[in-house]
Amino acid sequence: MKKRFHRKDVADIMDNAARSYSEIHYDRHMEELRRLHKGAYDYAIDAGPHKWSRVHCPQRRYRLMTTNVVECINLCLKFAWQLPLMTLAEFIRNMLQKWFHDRHTNARSMRHRLTDVAHLVILKRVKKCGYMTVNAVDWNIFSVRHKGKLWTVDLARKTCTCNKFQMDFLPCSHALAAARYMTLSIYRFIVAKRESHCFHCCREWNLDFTSLCADYYKRETLIDAYSVPIMPVGHPSSWVVPFDIAA
Numbered sequence: 001m002k003k004r005f006h007r008k009d010v011a012d013i014m015d016n017a018a019r020s021y022s023e024i025h026y027d028r029h030m031e032e033l034r035r036l037h038k039g040a041y042d043y044a045i046d047a048g049p050h051k052w053s054r055v056h057c058p059q060r061r062y063r064l065m066t067t068n069v070v071e072c073i074n075l076c077l078k079f080a081w082q083l084p085l086m087t088l089a090e091f092i093r094n095m096l097q098k099w100f101h102d103r104h105t106n107a108r109s110m111r112h113r114l115t116d117v118a119h120l121v122i123l124k125r126v127k128k129c130g131y132m133t134v135n136a137v138d139w140n141i142f143s144v145r146h147k148g149k150l151w152t153v154d155l156a157r158k159t160c161t162c163n164k165f166q167m168d169f170l171p172c173s174h175a176l177a178a179a180r181y182m183t184l185s186i187y188r189f190i191v192a193k194r195e196s197h198c199f200h201c202c203r204e205w206n207l208d209f210t211s212l213c214a215d216y217y218k219r220e221t222l223i224d225a226y227s228v229p230i231m232p233v234g235h236p237s238s239w240v241v242p243f244d245i246a247a
């Protein structure tokens with residue numbers, strides 16, 4: 001968008017619209033865009049909001065898979081394209097071998113049940129929930145008040161009226177406030193003081209709130225993704241090549 005229209009303000013509004021978690025916010029940003037730049041607005045609508053807007057995207061595409069793998073690999077091979085084909089193939093294989101090993105090691109070194117990135121997002125949200133007031137509606141349903149606004153969280157269905165919880169598959173700050181409230185009230189009834197491990201994320205709360213997060217955000221999933229090593233192919237003289245291909 002920025003390249004096409006050469007306007008940072010246009011690109012920023014588009015970005016806000018694309019990242020909106022609710023139709024109301026989306027509509028507000030799009031109205032802003034329409035008034036600012038009709039051409040950009042028409043272009044975005046023609047392109048189809050289901051392709052770029054989070055609220056309209058039929059799949060859970062955003063946040064879960066935000067890195068474009070193809071572009072990333074292209075960038076890494078910027079200079080390698082000039083190599084002869086066999087050397088290039090080996091270059092790519094070697095690069096992947098290193099990537100897999102580095103990422104596997106990195107994932108295994110993480111100390112929390114969530115990945116480091118997810119853990120940081122949760123920590124930030126946990127800090128916010130200290131300022132919220134929670135009231136129980138039901139065993140799983142809570143109303144959460146924050147800065148004059150009222151949100152409804154359903155911990156069993158993993159939803160919140162702010163939409164973040166069900167769209168990211170990661171609890172929003174309201175859900176964390178509700179989870180903490182629920183845990184503390186269970187805590188008061190049942191459990192004596194426990195040994196604390198990591199205060200915010202894992203074991204301190206009786207309710208393991210990582211159960212509110214999708215598996216995508218878990219350390220184990222990341223480790224599994226890189227668990228199969230990319231093996232060296234050995235020297236060409238040791239390869240078994242079928243007769244008709246070798247000829």
Ligand SMILES: [Zn+2]
Pocket residue numbers: 111112113198199200201202203
């Ligand atoms: Zn932890």
Ligand SMILES: [Zn+2]
Pocket residue numbers: 151160161162163164165172173174175
């Ligand atoms: Zn929420």
